[in-house]
Amino acid sequence: MWDDLTKSVKAQLYERASSPLFGSFVLAWICWNYRFILVLTASGDTEKKLNYVDSHIFRDYQDVIFHGICYPFISAVAFIYLYPIVSKSLYKYWQNKQKELKLIQQQIEDDTPMTQADARELRSEVRQKAIEYDKTLSSNESQIAVLTKLVKDKQDQIEALTSHGASEIPEYQAMPEPDIDNDQLEILRKLAESSSKGMLRGDLIVVSGPDKIANESNIDQLLSDKFAAVSFVNGARKIVITPEGRKKFLQERGKSPT
16 A cells, blocks of 8 residues: 555656646746755754745745745746747757758869769779679560560460361361160150150169160260260259250151251
8 A cells, every 4th residue: 555655656746747837837946046045055053044034035925925936937837938939949040050051061062073083983883883784684685585485485385276276176076976776766765755854774774675784885875975964853863865865866766956
């Protein structure tokens, strides 16, 4: 508890001491009452010093009020308000003079001729900068040439791939559709009749004929030729006819596709 009280008092004293008004008031009070401070700090009999204070410094309550409070307070307030104005003007004047001195110094330096040593040093720096610039320019040109060649090679590769792909497209389109036999046509018929419902692979093998091995081979061939496909219908894995398969089935039956 005592520590907290001590810290609180110290904080209050620090806040008061850091206040501009408090500091200005203390300084003004010392200036107005310097004789009182000299008397108290001087050597001698204490009673005589107090009598001197009462008879020469604070003779009555008016001296106490005016010299002890009013005059120091008025001086502190005047200092707080007037000092920034005066300080601002003086600072502005000082900075302007510093600026003028710098301008004069710069003018003198500009008018001063360059010595031979400075000229040689400057020419050496210029030559060094020119050499560095040429090296940088040469390096950049080399990099540009490498990148240009790389871009050209990539463009040639793209053109080669494009022309190669274009030459293969007609051949691919010109490839005839795979032929199917009667057994495969029968499987397509059953798939076409099942519409989009499809058929289980096991059921399709059974209904396609007695030779189950041949039926499995025909189903695999139809799947490979994209005439049939595996799809999930109602949660079951079934084989359905594709649009290509339906077209092939109608062609084989002598009908035009719709």
